[in-house]
Amino acid sequence: MQTVGVALLGVGTVGSAVAKTLQDKGDELARRTGLRIDVRWGMARHPERVVAAGLPEHAATTSIDPILEDPDVVVVVEALGGEEPAATYLKRALLAGKHVVTANKEALSKHFAELVAVARERQRALLFEASVGAGIPLMASLRQLLSVNRVERIRGIVNGTTNFILTMMAEEGVAYHDALREAQRRGYAEPDPTADVEGFDAAYKLSILASLVAGRHIHPERIDRRGITSVTPDQILDARTRGGAVKLIAEAVYKNGDWELRVHPVFVSGNDLLAHVRLNLNAIELTCDRVGTVVLYGPGAGPAPTAAALIADVIDAVRFGPALLPRIDPAG
Numbered sequence: 022m023q024t025v026g027v028a029l030l031g032v033g034t035v036g037s038a039v040a041k042t043l044q045d046k047g048d049e050l051a052r053r054t055g056l057r058i059d060v061r062w063g064m065a066r067h068p069e070r071v072v073a074a075g076l077p078e079h080a081a082t083t084s085i086d087p088i089l090e091d092p093d094v095v096v097v098v099e100a101l102g103g104e105e106p107a108a109t110y111l112k113r114a115l116l117a118g119k120h121v122v123t124a125n126k127e128a129l130s131k132h133f134a135e136l137v138a139v140a141r142e143r144q145r146a147l148l149f150e151a152s153v154g155a156g157i158p159l160m161a162s163l164r165q166l167l168s169v170n171r172v173e174r175i176r177g178i179v180n181g182t183t184n185f186i187l188t189m190m191a192e193e194g195v196a197y198h199d200a201l202r203e204a205q206r207r208g209y210a211e212p213d214p215t216a217d218v219e220g221f222d223a224a225y226k227l228s229i230l231a232s233l234v235a236g237r238h239i240h241p242e243r244i245d246r247r248g249i250t251s252v253t254p255d256q257i258l259d260a261r262t263r264g265g266a267v268k269l270i271a272e273a274v275y276k277n278g279d280w281e282l283r284v285h286p287v288f289v290s291g292n293d294l295l296a297h298v299r300l301n302l303n304a305i306e307l308t309c310d311r312v313g314t315v316v317l318y319g320p321g322a323g324p325a326p327t328a329a330a331l332i333a334d335v336i337d338a339v340r341f342g343p344a345l346l347p348r349i350d351p352a353g
Contacts, residue, residue, distance in 0.1 A: 156326025
């Protein structure tokens with residue numbers, strides 16, 4: 022049995038879910054994989070959160086330095102969110118010789134090429150299944166597809182908060198602000214919902230997917246982005262009358278030698294599978310030159326699915342190391 026030392030950067034909702042999952046499922050995971058995952062550190066602004074997550078008091082730190090200096094830490098799991106200091110910590114962890122697993126779509130989408138280049142230089146894993154699809158095995162599926170296929174179109178619902186709001190508006194007939202309050206009450210939306218409702222979160226995720234498919238960094242600033250705050254009850258009713266739905270669709274299409282990217286609320290016909298994706302679920306279509314269209318559907322957010330994806334990436338990081346690194350041209 023191999024013991025794998027892990028450090029958690031961030032012990033909030035997601036980081037705590039990782040710690041709890043390992044406490045509940047650690048023995049079962051060890052039997053299945055031959056790996057005993059030992060959370061040696063939890064970094065948090067408030068050390069009491071580390072203890073509240075079930076980790077010992079001596080594991081708490083407010084600094085990344087002891088984590089990077091610990092030779093027994095093999096994998097750093099980043100669940101801080103936001104661009105900084107997360108992007109700096111991801112780079113420092115790779116430079117220190119640690120494998121890195123992250124759920125951070127903003128930091129990754131804005132620094133993708135640089136982080137992949139550092140991981141390749143240091144021969145360390147950089148895995149991010151949880152950053153786009155949470156519980157949907159999207160990166161693993163995309164790796165398999167890209168080994169033979171050329172992906173020509175990405176299209177999907179990649180933000181559960183906005184999909185929940187639009188579903189409530191359509192099915193319950195409530196106004197946008199009432200649907201948003203319900204999403205916040207259920208924990209689907211943050212107190213400041215800007216990143217979700219203005220389409221930033223979806224743009225970050227589309228940036229990562231498009232970069233993987235294009236083989237070069239496509240920065241989220243390139244994406245034509247519009248959120249759902251302007252969607253009216255009349256538009257929702259009109260869509261239902263026409264047998265479809267209004268959905269926030271993230272789309273990247275390869276045309277004339279380049280990628281066109283957008284995140285917009287649009288009418289989706291009732292004949293389209295995406296029209297029937299309800300509440301906080303996600304669905305992503307990948308249209309390929311060989312296999313045609315593949316649809317991946319499931320829970321794209323939430324602490325439990327995200328934690329499961331992070332832990333699966335920890336296992337893959339140890340098993341496969343840098344072999345799973347995407348091919349991203351550092352020159353863009």
